[in-house]
Amino acid sequence: MNAASLRSMASHPSLSSRDHVRHAPTLSVHTARGERVHSRDGRELWLREIVPGDMAALQRCFTRLSPEDIRRRFLHAMSELPMSMAQRLCHTDAAVETALVLVDESVRPAEIRGVGRIYVDEAADSAEFSVIVERDWSRIGLGALLMQRLVDDCRRRGLAEIWGYVLLENRPMLELCRELGFIRRLMPDEPGTAQITLRL
Numbered sequence: 001m002n003a004a005s006l007r008s009m010a011s012h013p014s015l016s017s018r019d020h021v022r023h024a025p026t027l028s029v030h031t032a033r034g035e036r037v038h039s040r041d042g043r044e045l046w047l048r049e050i051v052p053g054d055m056a057a058l059q060r061c062f063t064r065l066s067p068e069d070i071r072r073r074f075l076h077a078m079s080e081l082p083m084s085m086a087q088r089l090c091h092t093d094a095a096v097e098t099a100l101v102l103v104d105e106s107v108r109p110a111e112i113r114g115v116g117r118i119y120v121d122e123a124a125d126s127a128e129f130s131v132i133v134e135r136d137w138s139r140i141g142l143g144a145l146l147m148q149r150l151v152d153d154c155r156r157r158g159l160a161e162i163w164g165y166v167l168l169e170n171r172p173m174l175e176l177c178r179e180l181g182f183i184r185r186l187m188p189d190e191p192g193t194a195q196i197t198l199r200l
């Protein structure tokens with residue numbers, strides 16, 4: 001695990017330390033099923049916030065990811081998504097986190113095809129993002145949809161910026177973020193990694 005990855009994980013607030021919150025977030029995705037969205041090629045998905053009941057689907061989703069996608073998302077290799085981590089990822093504190101899932105209900109059980117999340121750092125007035133889309137569902141606009149919703153959510157929270165670590169070899173993500181207006185800053189201590197930021 002590299003230093004950027006460690007910093008990235010360290011910046012995620014623990015479940016117990018989030019009781020003084022400046023911006024109460026409200027997301028437009030309220031109903032249990034969420035909001036119906038369509039991919040560019042017409043596939044139907046439901047966009048909603050993650051819930052504790054998504055744990056099994058999240059773990060199944062992880063098994064469909066390639067090692068490369070996992071490394072690009074977590075900035076280090078992982079062979080499985082441990083139960084404790086899946087649990088943590090499905091139990092969000094809305095005060096400082098938003099985690100959106102794209103759910104495919106055309107199969108049984110329903111499957112998660114993409115996840116986007118932010119962790120707010122109140123002291124820095126910013127949020128760190130991460131996003132992943134399953135390979136068979138890529139290049140049909142879902143990554144851009146998730147990122148746009150995360151940006152919208154950060155604006156709704158009144159934050160000054162949204163940022164993330166991206167490997168320099170991760171052309172898809174760098175291109176996606178460039179189109180959304182993010183700027184890239186190289187990290188001298190982390191050859192191969194960039195910090196990309198959007199002022200809100």
Ligand SMILES: CC(C)(COP(=O)(O)OP(=O)(O)OC[C@H]1O[C@@H](n2cnc3c(N)ncnc32)[C@H](O)[C@@H]1OP(=O)(O)O)[C@@H](O)C(=O)NCCC(=O)NCCS
Pocket residue numbers: 068069070072073129130131132133134137138139140141142143144145164165166170171172173175176177179
């Ligand atoms: C990066 C990622 C989220 C993109 O998701 P996606 O659903 O395929 O992206 P979209 O279909 O919305 O594409 C949006 C834009 O991104 C760029 N893009 C996406 N995939 C690309 C690729 N393989 N090559 C070049 N550009 C690409 C394009 O500009 C694209 O717009 P276009 O399709 O109109 O040309 C996805 O590839 C992924 O999950 N990667 C692994 C995890 C990761 O890298 N996360 C980022 C770090 S947290």
